[in-house]
Amino acid sequence: MNVPKRRRASRAGTQVEPVMRALARAIDGLELPAIEKISERQEEDPFQVLIATLLSARTQDATTLAASTRLFKVARTPRTLAKLTVKQIERLIYPVSFYRHKARHVKATCRILHERFGGRVPAAMEDLLTLPGVGRKTANLVLTLAFKSLKNICVDTHVHRISNRLGWVATRTPAQTEQSLYQATDEQWWPYLNSYLVTWGQNVCRPVYPRCAECVIRELCPQIGVTQVSKTEPRKVVA
Numbered sequence: 059m060n061v062p063k064r065r066r067a068s069r070a071g072t073q074v075e076p077v078m079r080a081l082a083r084a085i086d087g088l089e090l091p092a093i094e095k096i097s098e099r100q101e102e103d104p105f106q107v108l109i110a111t112l113l114s115a116r117t118q119d120a121t122t123l124a125a126s127t128r129l130f131k132v133a134r135t136p137r138t139l140a141k142l143t144v145k146q147i148e149r150l151i152y153p154v155s156f157y158r159h160k161a162r163h164v165k166a167t168c169r170i171l172h173e174r175f176g177g178r179v180p181a182a183m184e185d186l187l188t189l190p191g192v193g194r195k196t197a198n199l200v201l202t203l204a205f206k207s208l209k210n211i212c213v214d215t216h217v218h219r220i221s222n223r224l225g226w227v228a229t230r231t232p233a234q235t236e237q238s239l240y241q242a243t244d245e246q247w248w249p250y251l252n253s254y255l256v257t258w259g260q261n262v263c264r265p266v267y268p269r270c271a272e273c274v275i276r277e278l279c280p281q282i283g284v285t286q287v288s289k290t291e292p293r294k295v296v297a
């Protein structure tokens with residue numbers, strides 16, 4: 059189905075609140091992203107949130123959840139996990155994508171946490187960024203979920219895509235989107251942006267053929283950059 063071009067939203071800020079309120083109602087009952095489940099299950103233990111986030115890159119949520127659970131059954135602290143060999147970690151986290159690469163990062167991260175940070179995950183962005191494999195996306199998620207920061211936005215591919223489709227930002231990279239979102243949105247929404255947009259991106263506003271006909275925010279969305287939408291019959295998303 060072709061989508062007629064619509065005008066870009068003139069003021070992103072005016073649209074953020076109704077979109078976020080509609081999404082808050084709509085995602086109730088939908089599957090949570092894997093890291094949120096791990097965060098809830100592990101009582102927001104920063105170490106387990108950090109390691110699970112490292113494992114989650116380009117990996118299905120169910121695979122991340124299963125691999126993290128296997129790994130934490132064997133070793134739950136930086137000290138015990140650093141004692142495992144890379145091969146042992148590989149076997150435990152397989153089949154997450156790039157498992158060999160991630161196993162090396164996990165071991166090195168645990169060693170650094172043990173040697174430099176007293177076995178604790180640091181709560182400062184600049185310290186988190188010194189850990190192998192940790193970029194701003196991972197650091198922001200750890201700060202938001204595990205340290206309950208209200209000042210960070212974790213921008214992954216879903217947040218980047220949907221923020222652009224909604225016209226909240228006009229950016230080319232997730233890093234640019236993160237910085238633009240701090241300007242375009244009220245900070246009351248920052249702790250929720252990742253959770254709401256990732257859930258919506260996995261279920262409705264998919265990368266290709268988004269399900270615009272059944273989207274609860276379609277009246278608010280200028281569908282920027284969307285050229286084709288799902289032709290399947292709308293299914294009920296809202297409980």
Ligand code: SF4
Nearest residue numbers: 263268270273276279
């Ligand atoms: S599914 Fe369509 S209408 Fe809904 S947010 Fe995505 S692009 Fe906009």
